[in-house]
C-alpha cells in the first residue's frame with residue numbers, strides 16, 4: 304500500500320526503539336539492565352486503581368464530554384489554583400489522552416503550513432514530529448550544556464523569524480532534568496510578548512523536583528504571559544499513571560475550544576474510567592506523589608556521585624524529572640567509537656546496559672539514563688558502564 308508523505312518522514316521514537324531492543328535481548332535470556340525507561344517504576348497508588356474500578360462498577364463506562372469530565376476539570380482547576388495560583392475556567396481546560404495527545408492537538412490547533420515553532424534542544428523526541436505532522440516547521444535551538452541546557456533570552460530572540468508562531472518550554476526537562484527559574488522564565492516570556500508568540504509549557508514533570516528546587520510556570524509570571532501560554536500537564540509521571548493516558552491542556556478559551564473540537568472527531572474523549580482514576584488522584588493529598596519523589600531523589604543523589612567517577616564522563620546535575628544526561632563524548636572518543644550512538648550500541652551489545660543515545664533528543668554527545676529503576680539495578684548498571692569504559696579505553 305502507498306503511504307502518505309506525512310508518515311514517510313516520521314522518525315521513530317528513539318526511546319521506544321532502545322526499550323524494544325532491550326526487551327528483545329531480555330526475552331532471549333540476556334541479563335539486561337534497562338536504563339531507557341521513560342516511566343516511573345512504581346505501580347499506580349492503589350487508591351487510584353480502586354476508585355477507577357468502583358466507577359466502572361457504578362456504571363461510569365460511557366462517553367464523557369470530549370474535553371473531559373466536568374468534575375475532573377474542576378479538580379484540575381483547583382490544582383492550578385493551589386499549586387501555581389493560576390485561575391482557569393472549565394472552558395480553558397481540556398482533558399486529553401495523555402499529555403502527548405494534548406501536545407499533538409495543540410499543534411494541530413495553532414499551526415498553519417510553514418509556521419515555525421522553536422524547539423530548544425535537547426528536546427523531548429515527539430515535539431519535532433508532532434509539529435511536522437501539523438504542517439509546521441520545528442526550528443531546533445541548541446541550548447548550551449554549560450547553561451544547564453537552558454536557552455537564554457538572547458538565543459531565543461535570535462531564533463525568531465517572521466514565521467515563528469510559538470516556542471516550547473519543558474521544565475523540568477526530559478532528557479536533561481533542567482529547571483528554569485522564575486527570572487529565566489520572565490526573560491523568555493519577554494520574547495513572546497515582543498514578537499506576539501504562543502508559549503507551549505510542558506510541565507509534565509512538575510512534581511518531580513529535587514534538592515529543594517521549585518517548579519515555576521511561565522504562565523504565573525503575569526496575566527499577559529498566562530494568556531499567551533498553553534500549559535500541558537498530566538498524571539502520568541506524578542502519579543505513576545503512564546498507561547492510563549490522562550493529560551490536559553490549560554489555556555486561552557478559543558484554543559481549548561478548537562482542541563476539544565478536534566478531539567471530538569478523533570478520540571471522542573479520554574477513557575472514562577481513567578478519568579475517574581485521575582479524579583481520585585487529584586482529590587487526594589499528595590503523600591503518594593511525595594513518597595515517589597523522595598525515592599527518585601535518593602536514587603539521583605546516589606547515582607550521580609557514582610556517575611561522576613566514570614572516566615571520560617561529565618554530567619550537569621539534574622534538578623528534576625528522572626533522567627541523567629551525561630556527556631560521554633570523551634569516553635566514546637577514547638574508545639575509538641565514531642559516534643556516541645555507536646558507543647551506546649556497543650554498551651548494550653557487550654554489557655547489556657540500555658541507555659538512550661542523545662542524538663534522538665538533538666544532543667550528539669550525551670546519553671540519557673533513566674533512574675526510574677531500583678537502586679540496586681542502577682548501581683549494577685553503572686558498574687557495567689565503568690567496566691565497559693575501562694575495557695574500551
Ligand code: PLP
Pocket residue numbers: 341400401402403404427473476477505507537538539540545548549550
Ligand atoms: N512531555 C514530556 C516531556 C514527556 O517526557 C512525556 C512522556 O514521556 C510526555 C510529555 C507525555 O506524557 P503522557 O504519558 O502523559 O502522554
